[in-house]
Amino acid sequence: MIHPLIQNLTATFTRLYRYSHLAAIAGWDQSAMMPPKGNEARAAALAELQVLMHQTLTSEALAGLFQAASGEALDDAEQASVREMRRQWQQAKLLPERWVEAQSLAASRCEHAWRTQRQQNDWTGFLGNFRAVVALAREEAKRLVDAKGGSCYDALMDKYEPGMRSNDMDRIFGDVKSWLPELIGKTLDKQSLETVIKPQGLFPVDQQRSLGIEIMSLLGFDFEAGRLDVSTHPFCGGVAEDVRITTRYSEDDFMRSLMGTVHETGHARYEQNLPRERVHLPVGQARSMGIHESQSLSFEMQLGRSPQFLALIAPLLQKHLGRQAAFEAGNLAALFTRVQPGLIRVDADELTYPAHVILRYEIERALIECEIEAEDIPALWDEKMMSYLGVDTRGNFQDGCMQDIHWPGGSFGYFPSYALGSMYAAQFFATIRSGQPDLDAQVLAGNLSPVFNWLEKHIWREASRWPTDELVKRATGETLNPAHFRRYLEQRYLAA
Amino acid sequence: MIHPLIQNLTATFTRLYRYSHLAAIAGWDQSAMMPPKGNEARAAALAELQVLMHQTLTSEALAGLFQAASGEALDDAEQASVREMRRQWQQAKLLPERWVEAQSLAASRCEHAWRTQRQQNDWTGFLGNFRAVVALAREEAKRLVDAKGGSCYDALMDKYEPGMRSNDMDRIFGDVKSWLPELIGKTLDKQSLETVIKPQGLFPVDQQRSLGIEIMSLLGFDFEAGRLDVSTHPFCGGVAEDVRITTRYSEDDFMRSLMGTVHETGHARYEQNLPRERVHLPVGQARSMGIHESQSLSFEMQLGRSPQFLALIAPLLQKHLGRQAAFEAGNLAALFTRVQPGLIRVDADELTYPAHVILRYEIERALIECEIEAEDIPALWDEKMMSYLGVDTRGNFQDGCMQDIHWPGGSFGYFPSYALGSMYAAQFFATIRSGQPDLDAQVLAGNLSPVFNWLEKHIWREASRWPTDELVKRATGETLNPAHFRRYLEQRYLAA
CATH class of the missing domain: 1.20.58 (Methane Monooxygenase Hydroxylase; Chain G, domain 1)
Structure with missing residues (x-):
């Protein structure tokens, strides 16, 4: 009763x-x-x-x-x-x-x-x-x-990441900053010796859309319970029973929309597979934004940019966008792991992405703690972009501090969730691999169910049944351990 | 103050x-x-x-x-x-x-x-x-x-048509039933002697959509404050500040979607031009559904199917759908006034349309007054369709009593508003013509502003400032007078 x-x-x-x-x-x-x-x-x-x-x-x-x-x-x-x-x-x-x-x-x-x-x-x-x-x-x-x-910033971050404190973030980000620049440098050196064939566009929106829809289906998106549409700033919205993801198309670059769609599909499957009998209660809803981002990044990074997944979808690219040399599987793997420091967070490669997040974290924390004012943001932005990524952003507000929807929308304290999501995703995949040593072969053969089944059992169906630390520990045997993330990046970017 | x-x-x-x-x-x-x-x-x-x-x-x-x-x-x-x-x-x-x-x-x-x-x-x-x-x-x-x-039915009709009673409707519909069959018969005889060239399809959805959008623009629809989309049952929805109209496309028949779009654009302009400073209050909202339908029917019937408007848009049909003999202005005028008793209300021509409404009115009134039960509807439907239009609907529920969204959605008492809308529209245009004797020439020359200006001043901006009778009297000098409707139909269908 x-x-x-x-x-x-x-x-x-x-x-x-x-x-x-x-x-x-x-x-x-x-x-x-x-x-x-x-x-x-x-x-x-x-x-x-x-x-x-x-x-x-x-x-x-x-x-x-x-x-x-x-x-x-x-x-x-x-x-x-x-x-x-x-x-x-x-x-x-x-x-x-x-x-x-x-x-x-x-x-x-x-x-x-x-x-x-x-x-x-x-x-x-x-x-x-x-x-x-x-x-x-x-x-x-x-x-x-x-x-x-x-602290003030902790109070806001707690809305998105219950239990997480800026002391934790400082420790985690301090660690990342200690090894990431060297990893980026080595990767750039290594990649400078590789030849990559660039895709030759244009790629009409209709073709990109039909490709995106086929890949969403491959990834298990339920189109009877959701939609794909277009918006300036892609997002996953709607409700668990009817998930609305969006993307944006650029006719000279299909890769951005494709990986954006894979990313949002990760969010969408989490929502579509929350326990339906409890989804109307907080305990049946997504655990935290870090866990939410871990799902999108599991799809986009761990799975989506893996050589095996890219080999699997190479024929789909040829089917929808036409045949060309750039769509050969090995070339796709190189293309989708290409590292290049740039201006835009959502277009950043996997290695430089954390720098974008750390920069925003440092600025928004200072802003909320009243250590700086809003008008101080551009100068800080310029300085940190130059320092972390060697990129000049002076005078370029639109691709600088005005690029994200979070601050205009009043979401301060959200950015750390992206970095946490990357780390959780790496930790989850380490666990999946240890239980399924032939995972790569399975993916290559088109069997993605080991990934989906694990996520469904350990993350999606659990929703908010446990505090984050306990959820992660029950799923992987330990609480958040950023070492998995570093190991994964070194493996993907330096090993082969 | x-x-x-x-x-x-x-x-x-x-x-x-x-x-x-x-x-x-x-x-x-x-x-x-x-x-x-x-x-x-x-x-x-x-x-x-x-x-x-x-x-x-x-x-x-x-x-x-x-x-x-x-x-x-x-x-x-x-x-x-x-x-x-x-x-x-x-x-x-x-x-x-x-x-x-x-x-x-x-x-x-x-x-x-x-x-x-x-x-x-x-x-x-x-x-x-x-x-x-x-x-x-x-x-x-x-x-x-x-x-x-x-009466029970009056109580429901009053939600859509404040002040209107079924005694009034009985009188109005009784009058229509006294002259409409003969007018239909004469028109069918007359049209049997005319040659009409049928459009040769298919007409791709994209082309129909771009044609619809250009015609909506011509009709003054503000796309910064509204959208056109697709739904099974076309409607005008959304809010006054953001009006959402829908249509449906059939590739072998562009005429249905075209006139449907013109119809919904009439609803939309009413909404888009309600007095913005009062639109959040009932007094600033649409007067009644009869007045609302009078706007859609002013656009679709009075204006949209007139020879002058059809001559005006003939080049647009050729631009979007390609050149063909059927798109010659005179032929379009014949096509869009072709009378043919049929199964579907929303596809009905102007002359047989009132019969569809009267039939529904009689059935739903009996249903609400508990004179019949829901299971009695099909037999009554069959009988009345045969009697009023000579059409056999036995066993065909989908194109019979199940064709409209109103009853499944619980909107009983709405149908009379369509007939009242036709009559108000005829009365409004009689007034517009008396103030603008060269109206047809103006429309032919592409100047639709005499129509829009009159409607804006006398209907749109007035919203619910006056009870319906007073609104109509202030606009036309008299309360509802169905004689205008009869005169207009005789003029359009028998005169030329």
Whole structure:
């Protein structure tokens, strides 16, 4: 029998799930479908919905239920469910309704204007809206810190990565910074001796789209429960029952859209395979953004850029884009692991990618801790891009500090999740390989089920049943161990 | 200064408008974008939103405001605004929350299953869900009648056509039935002597779509504030700030999609030109569904099928679909006024269309008044289709009583609005012509602004400022006068 307290809590969180369904679909539409003049009304509607969800989550009735729940004997599964519900509630009750509405509107306004301002390299115009977004994020952090202690940045990061602290990130990133530059240098030396045939375009959008759809099917995406569309900034949105991923096409470069689609398909399969019977409750939803990114990066990096997977899809490239020398399997493996320091995070290769994340982490942490102001960002950006990647970004805001949607949208504290995702993915694949020593041969033969079955059993179906550390330990025998990531990169980039 | 009571009422109705924005976008998505497995979660989310809107509209605070408003001295505009808000409130407060949720879920379930059942001609399967929809509609009608008197069908029709009664419809339809059969007969005789060149297909979807978009632009659709997409059952949805129209393409018949697009563009321009400063309040929203249909039919019938408009777009047909003899202007005029009794309402020509509406009106009224049951519909349908149009529908449910979305979606009492729309449109154009005697020459020359300007001034900008009769009288000098419709049909179909 279900405990009556659990029933009452479940009813409220089911209602919240339905509201969040509407927010997710209207949010997807805003990015993928909405014409420009629709934005003001949409922003108002979404802010109203945020306020409603906040009211629901901070109602006195709910507070009473949580209080009652602490004195009750609940079984393990019920305790886990209450733990995750309580986490959302505790976060929400520290923020006033006025803040929720103001944040939603400020982020909508800033993000909407950013879409144009970025194209126009208009940093000054952007700053006008962005300052309000920063001020609201700092207010949020301060309120959380006042109640729970810790640092401001940690308070925000905790929303995406429960339990993770900047001390942990400093240690992890400090380690990466100690070996990554040398690895990049050696790889560039090694690759300078290799010959790679570049694909000859153009590649019409229709052909790229049909290729993407066939590869999504190969990767197990359920098109009866999701869609592929186009947006400026690719993302995985929608709801678990109806997952909406997006990509963007450039006719002179099919590789970007292809790997973007593989990446988002990883996110999508996580969502599509969350435990359907609990997906309306926090305990049945994605564990953290780091774990979410570990799924997209498992698909894109571990699997998608492996020589075996690329050999498997080489015939599909030829089928949809036409035959050419560049599509030979060995050449594809070289192409998709080519290292080249560049401006854009989402286009970065696997080796230089962590530098993009570390740079953002360092800047946004200083911003939230009030050590710098928004107007200090470009100079810091220029300095760090030169220092970490030897890339000159001066005056180029659109491909510099204005390139990502996270800051205009008010998501501070998210970037570390990308780096954590890379590391979790490497750790998961080390475990999969140890249980399936012929994994490469299986992939080459088109049998991807060892990967999918392992992820489904250890990650997707577990959802938020366990805290992150325990989830990872149950899956791999140890908590996060970045050594797997280093070993994997050295193996892929230096061994062959 | 705005009256404080008005301010308070406005705040609540603004919130309702924002909720309805989310319902409209999620509803559009459900029909135009959503993959099949998303339906259950979507239906639950939309039902939750319906319940929320109902709670908001029936709150004690709002009841108090309306009570206070009746004793206040308000100016004319404020009175009109309160009148329209009160109308929604009075409707809502007679229905219990339990009914609202059950109705939303039953209609979602029935409509979703209908999409497949219709294709499979599965009347028995349909009936399983449909009975619940009928029962809930009858319950609604009974509750409204218990409180307000009148007949059950009138209570439902009043939601779409405020102030209209079935006595009025009986009189209007009785008149139409007295002269329409003879007019159809004469027209068929006349047209049997004419030679019409049929278009030679196929017409690829891409070409039809680009033609549709160019014609929407010609008709003033604002693509910065709306979209054109595809759905099985074409409709105009979304919100006034972001209007979503849909069409469906058949590669062997471009005419259906073309005129469907012109029709929905009429709805869209009404929405896009409602008074933006009041569109969040009932007084700033569309007057009635009859007036809404009068806009789509003004575009499709009065304007769209006129020889002058067809001559104007003949070069566009040739541009997008290629040159062929059928696209000569005179031939197009004959093609688009060709009369042919058929099975499908939305594909019906202008002359046989009213028969489709009258048949549905008679059946749904009997159904709501409990004179027949759902299982009696097919036999009645067969009998009336044979009697009114000489068409045999026996055993053909999919192109018979299962063809429209209205009944599975629970919209009983809507069909009369189509016929009223035809009549209003004829009356509006009679007025436009009397002020602009060279209208045909203007249209032929590509100047559509006399039509748009008149509609904008007399219909679009007025929104719900006046009750329907007064709106029509202010615009045309008289209330609804079906004689204009008859005169117009005789002129178009028999005169030349």
